[in-house]
Amino acid sequence: MKKALTIAGSDSCGGAGIQADLKTFSANGVYGMSVITAVTAQNTQGVFAVQDIDEKIIKAQIDAVFTDIKVDAVKIGMVSRISTIEAISEKIRQYNPENLVLDPVMISKSGYSLLKPESKTALINRLIPLSSIITPNIPEAEEILNEVNNENIKIETVSEMEEAAKEIYKLGCKSVLLKGGHIKGEAVDVLFDGENIFHYSTERINTKNTHGTGCTLSSAITANLALGFEIKDAVKRAKEYITTAIKHSLDIGHGVGPTNHFYMLYKAGGILND
Numbered sequence: 001m002k003k004a005l006t007i008a009g010s011d012s013c014g015g016a017g018i019q020a021d022l023k024t025f026s027a028n029g030v031y032g033m034s035v036i037t038a039v040t041a042q043n044t045q046g047v048f049a050v051q052d053i054d055e056k057i058i059k060a061q062i063d064a065v066f067t068d069i070k071v072d073a074v075k076i077g078m079v080s081r082i083s084t085i086e087a088i089s090e091k092i093r094q095y096n097p098e099n100l101v102l103d104p105v106m107i108s109k110s111g112y113s114l115l116k117p118e119s120k121t122a123l124i125n126r127l128i129p130l131s132s133i134i135t136p137n138i139p140e141a142e143e144i145l146n147e148v149n150n151e152n153i154k155i156e157t158v159s160e161m162e163e164a165a166k167e168i169y170k171l172g173c174k175s176v177l178l179k180g181g182h183i184k185g186e187a188v189d190v191l192f193d194g195e196n197i198f199h200y201s202t203e204r205i206n207t208k209n210t211h212g213t214g215c216t217l218s219s220a221i222t223a224n225l226a227l228g229f230e231i232k233d234a235v236k237r238a239k240e241y242i243t244t245a246i247k248h249s250l251d252i253g254h255g256v257g258p259t260n261h262f263y264m265l266y267k268a269g270g271i272l273n274d
């Protein structure tokens, strides 16, 4: 069985972070492992408290996994503070996994800063160059480029998304998937692999329940890279997965509900009762 590791924050309501990643790995037929960077007290309405995990424990978790088990792909999500980023960067360079997906998580759907503002430069300099693919949403892409170029650019069209993906590629990653969840019209994501631009487009689904969509997409890419698909096919399969997971998203809680990881399992094998 192929094995994937997520290095991310815990979301107590189970819609985003580590919990979304492990559900996605399972639903894609990949064995999931986790390194927890922070514990959030969170639900569909907001983030109420965060406890960052000591970097010694983060490093110990990564050592425990890599010294025992072959890891086919790694995903990085919420990294919060500079010492966390430095610890992860050191260990990724030590173990040098074949596939590394970086979801540069910054602000939650509910508006909470999951990345401390002073950590942005460390994320750009220490994690982007190690990544096989980075998956910013539009506000994250703007933050990254504005931090690097000291500008105030806005990304509003698909051609501006293409330009931004090419600019972010120059920061040293092997490819960039700029997600279009935040623009008007179709939900179009743009991939730049250093040579070509690819578009992944679906109709926009009319739902408020998009808690954890970014986490789900990046962990579905990770699972498909672990399974041996090349980047553009891994993204295509992951886009199909997230679209179905949003289409059947769950009206759980009083706020922004989570995506549905059980639908595919149910449809495929009748594992769950209706």
Ligand SMILES: Nc1ncnc2c1ncn2[C@@H]1O[C@H](COP(=O)(O)OP(=O)(O)O)[C@@H](O)[C@H]1O
Pocket (backbone or CB within 6 Å): 136, 137, 138, 179, 180, 181, 182, 187, 188, 189, 202, 203, 204, 205, 206, 207, 210, 212, 213, 214, 215, 217, 239, 242, 243, 246
């Ligand atoms: N309403 C929607 N309908 C269809 N796809 C969507 C919708 N909202 C987001 N997506 C897709 O979900 C994925 C996550 O995108 P996005 O919401 O931009 O990420 P994030 O959660 O990081 O903000 C992308 O593939 C995006 O195109």
Ligand SMILES: Cc1ncc(COP(=O)(O)O)c(N)n1
Pocket (backbone or CB within 6 Å): 008, 009, 010, 011, 016, 017, 018, 040, 042, 077, 078, 105, 107, 108, 109, 110, 114, 210, 211, 212, 213, 214, 215
């Ligand atoms: C622990 C954790 N990691 C990531 C997200 C981002 O997810 P979203 O953008 O859907 O709020 C989150 N809310 N919590």
